[in-house]
Amino acid sequence: MQPRSRLAHSRPSEATGKSMGTRQFDPYFSHWADIAARRVLDAHPDTDPIVVAAGITPSGVVHIGNFREVMTVDLVARALRDQGVPVRFIYSWDDFDVFRKVPADAPQKKMLEENLRRSVADVPDPYGRTDSYASHHIERFEASLVPLGIEPEFIRQSRRYRAGHYAHGIRRALEKADLIRSVLDQYRKEPLPGDWLPLAGFCGACGRDEVDFSWDGEWSVTLSCRDCGETTAVDLREGGDVKLPWRIDWPMRWAFEGVCFEPGGKDHSSAGGSFDTAKQIVGPVYGGVAPEYVAYDFVRLKGLGGKISSSSGGVVTVADCLRVYEPEMLRWIFASQRPNSEFQISFDLDVIKLYEDYDRAVALAYQPDDGSRKDKKRQIVRRTIELSSVVPKRIEAGDRPTRVPSFRPLSMILQIHDGDVERALAHYESRGEVETPAERERFRVRARCVWNWILDFAPEEFRYRIRSTPSPKPLEGEARAVLERLVGILEENPEITESELISHLKTLCDDTDLTPRDFYPFAYDLLIARPKGPKLSTLLTTMGAERALPLLRAGLG
RNA sequence: GGGCGCGUAGCUCAAUUGGCAGAGCAAGUGGCUCUUAACCACUAGGUUCGGGGUUCGAUUCCCCGCGCGCUCACCA
Incomplete structure (x- = not known):
C-alpha cells in the first residue's frame, strides 16, 4: 500500500525497504526522531499538514528542562519535513494559568504576592518591561529559540480563551461532565463532587481563581467569587475568564488543532497522569484521537x-x-x-x-x-x-565540515589574547587554520562560547592572564643564566616559529644543573605569575617576542 | 498502592527495530626530554543484576525476583 504520494525526495529504500515483512536498515530512519515521525505518519496517513505541538506554562523562568519539550517536537518536525511532509508546529503558551507562587529570586515580591491566584497573563511584569509576568518569561524564551532555528507558531491560550475560540470545546465538556468526572475519579483519592463542573477561571472583578461556577445548560456560565463576592456572567461564545482545567483543556486542544504528535514530561506520562486521562477524554468527549506520544525525562x-x-x-x-x-x-x-x-x-x-x-x-x-x-x-x-544543524541540511558524499579550532587550544590562545576574539582569529588566520568567511563566523561563535566558559566556569588552574606589569623579583644563579639564553634567542629572532623555538628550548639548560622542568616555573612566573601554564613554546610564540621580552627581562633585574 | 524507566568494562554511557558486546575517560606498556583531564601507538579489562522461558542465536523479546530512580494518586 502506498499511503501517500508526498515524499518530496523519496529514497531508494522507500521502494525496497519492505520485503518479506522485514525492513532493511535505513540510515535515514535510524534516529529516534525519524522513528517517531514514521509512527506519526502511520497513524495519520492522510493528514495534511501534520500538526505537532509543544506547550508550557510560563509560571516562572522557562528553563532548559522545559526546552526539552520544544526540542523534542522540533526534531520530530524536522524528521517529518525531511520526508517531504508539510508540518504545522504549534507552541502553546498556557498563560491562562494561575500564579501560585512567587519565585524566590523575583523582584517586587510584595507586588507579586498581592497578585497570587490571578492569571499569569494578568500579573504585572515585575521587571517592568512587558505587559505581564507571563509575557516577560515568554518573550525571553521565544528570543532564545531563534539562534537554534526553532520557529514554531506561538499561541497564547489566555487570548484564545478570552476571544471565545474554545466555546464549543467548553460547552462539550460541560455536557459530558459526568463522563469526564468518572474518568478522573478512577485515579483520584477523593472523588469529585456530584455537581462538579469541568471549569476553571478568574473572577471578573478581582481576577482571582477562587470562584464557584454554575451553568445554564447552554452558553452561559456564571462565576461567583468566594473572595470578593462578585458575580460574573460569561457567554462562552464571546469568551471571558473561563477555561477548562488542564486535564480537559489538553484533550480539547488536541481535537481543536488536530494534533498528531505531542510529547509530555514524565510527570504527565504515568498511569493516571494527565496524558492517560486526556486520551480517555479526547475520543468520547471530542471525537478526536490522542496524538502520538513521547515521554521525555528531565x-x-x-x-x-x-x-x-x-x-x-x-x-x-x-x-x-x-x-x-x-x-x-x-x-x-x-x-x-x-x-x-x-x-x-x-x-x-x-x-x-x-x-x-x-x-x-x-x-x-x-x-x-x-x-x-x-x-x-x-x-x-x-x-x-x-x-x-540549525539550518536543515543533508550531509552528502563529498561534503566537508566547516573547520573550527578545538576547544582546549582555543581556550589557551584566547587567554593569551586576553579574550579578544578578533586578535585570536587573526592568530588562527595567520596560520592558515581559518580561511573562509564561513570558518571565520564559526570561529567567532565558538570563541565567544569558550571565553564565556573561561570567565564563568573554568576552574582556577585553567585560567591565567599575561602579566600587565613585569615581575618585581629578578632571578638568581643558574636560572638567571638560562633566562639570559632564552632572552637572547628571542632578541636575535623575534619572529621565531614554534618548532624553531622548541629546538632551542631542548638545549636551553645544557651545561647547567637545571632541567627544563626546573626552569619552566621561573619563566611562567615572569610571564603569567603562576608556576605552570600553557606549553611554553606555544605561549611565547603566540604572545610574540615583543610582548614577552619585557616580561622576561624583568627577571634579569 | 498503581505506572514508567534504569541495572552492560574501574567511571560515564553505546550497541541501528534478535546476529561476532563497543566507545570515551581512567588503568598498564612503549614513544615524544616535560605542560592545564597533554599527544601518538599498543595492551588489558565483561557470567551484560539474578533465575527461568521463546529462539539456530537474547544486552535486546516474555515471565519471576533483587536493587536503584522517577512519577501519579492536589494543581498544572
Missing part, C-alpha cells in the same frame, strides 16, 4: 559555579546554555540522547569533553561510508549531526 544540571543565570535556585535557561554551548551543540546534546533518558547539562570540565565529543561526531559524520561495519555507526552519527 534534564539535570552539573557543575554550576554559582554564576549562571540572573535567577538563583539552579534555574538555567536556554540563553544561559547558549553562552557556553554553540547552537548546534545544544541541539546535538538533545538530539543525541533518547528522550526517555535523563541526562545532565554540564558547565564544568565536562564542557571540554562535550566539545571534543561533538567535534569527533562531526568528523565521523562527514567521513564517506566505505562498506565496512563502521558504516552503520557513521550513518547514525551523520543523521544526528544533520538534525543538530
Whole structure:
C-alpha cells in the first residue's frame, strides 16, 4: 500500500525497504526522531499538514528542562519535513494559568504576592518591561529559540480563551461532565463532587481563581467569587475568564488543532497522569484521537559555579546554555540522547569533553561510508549531526565540515589574547587554520562560547592572564643564566616559529644543573605569575617576542 | 498502592527495530626530554543484576525476583 504520494525526495529504500515483512536498515530512519515521525505518519496517513505541538506554562523562568519539550517536537518536525511532509508546529503558551507562587529570586515580591491566584497573563511584569509576568518569561524564551532555528507558531491560550475560540470545546465538556468526572475519579483519592463542573477561571472583578461556577445548560456560565463576592456572567461564545482545567483543556486542544504528535514530561506520562486521562477524554468527549506520544525525562544540571543565570535556585535557561554551548551543540546534546533518558547539562570540565565529543561526531559524520561495519555507526552519527544543524541540511558524499579550532587550544590562545576574539582569529588566520568567511563566523561563535566558559566556569588552574606589569623579583644563579639564553634567542629572532623555538628550548639548560622542568616555573612566573601554564613554546610564540621580552627581562633585574 | 524507566568494562554511557558486546575517560606498556583531564601507538579489562522461558542465536523479546530512580494518586 502506498499511503501517500508526498515524499518530496523519496529514497531508494522507500521502494525496497519492505520485503518479506522485514525492513532493511535505513540510515535515514535510524534516529529516534525519524522513528517517531514514521509512527506519526502511520497513524495519520492522510493528514495534511501534520500538526505537532509543544506547550508550557510560563509560571516562572522557562528553563532548559522545559526546552526539552520544544526540542523534542522540533526534531520530530524536522524528521517529518525531511520526508517531504508539510508540518504545522504549534507552541502553546498556557498563560491562562494561575500564579501560585512567587519565585524566590523575583523582584517586587510584595507586588507579586498581592497578585497570587490571578492569571499569569494578568500579573504585572515585575521587571517592568512587558505587559505581564507571563509575557516577560515568554518573550525571553521565544528570543532564545531563534539562534537554534526553532520557529514554531506561538499561541497564547489566555487570548484564545478570552476571544471565545474554545466555546464549543467548553460547552462539550460541560455536557459530558459526568463522563469526564468518572474518568478522573478512577485515579483520584477523593472523588469529585456530584455537581462538579469541568471549569476553571478568574473572577471578573478581582481576577482571582477562587470562584464557584454554575451553568445554564447552554452558553452561559456564571462565576461567583468566594473572595470578593462578585458575580460574573460569561457567554462562552464571546469568551471571558473561563477555561477548562488542564486535564480537559489538553484533550480539547488536541481535537481543536488536530494534533498528531505531542510529547509530555514524565510527570504527565504515568498511569493516571494527565496524558492517560486526556486520551480517555479526547475520543468520547471530542471525537478526536490522542496524538502520538513521547515521554521525555528531565534534564539535570552539573557543575554550576554559582554564576549562571540572573535567577538563583539552579534555574538555567536556554540563553544561559547558549553562552557556553554553540547552537548546534545544544541541539546535538538533545538530539543525541533518547528522550526517555535523563541526562545532565554540564558547565564544568565536562564542557571540554562535550566539545571534543561533538567535534569527533562531526568528523565521523562527514567521513564517506566505505562498506565496512563502521558504516552503520557513521550513518547514525551523520543523521544526528544533520538534525543538530540549525539550518536543515543533508550531509552528502563529498561534503566537508566547516573547520573550527578545538576547544582546549582555543581556550589557551584566547587567554593569551586576553579574550579578544578578533586578535585570536587573526592568530588562527595567520596560520592558515581559518580561511573562509564561513570558518571565520564559526570561529567567532565558538570563541565567544569558550571565553564565556573561561570567565564563568573554568576552574582556577585553567585560567591565567599575561602579566600587565613585569615581575618585581629578578632571578638568581643558574636560572638567571638560562633566562639570559632564552632572552637572547628571542632578541636575535623575534619572529621565531614554534618548532624553531622548541629546538632551542631542548638545549636551553645544557651545561647547567637545571632541567627544563626546573626552569619552566621561573619563566611562567615572569610571564603569567603562576608556576605552570600553557606549553611554553606555544605561549611565547603566540604572545610574540615583543610582548614577552619585557616580561622576561624583568627577571634579569 | 498503581505506572514508567534504569541495572552492560574501574567511571560515564553505546550497541541501528534478535546476529561476532563497543566507545570515551581512567588503568598498564612503549614513544615524544616535560605542560592545564597533554599527544601518538599498543595492551588489558565483561557470567551484560539474578533465575527461568521463546529462539539456530537474547544486552535486546516474555515471565519471576533483587536493587536503584522517577512519577501519579492536589494543581498544572
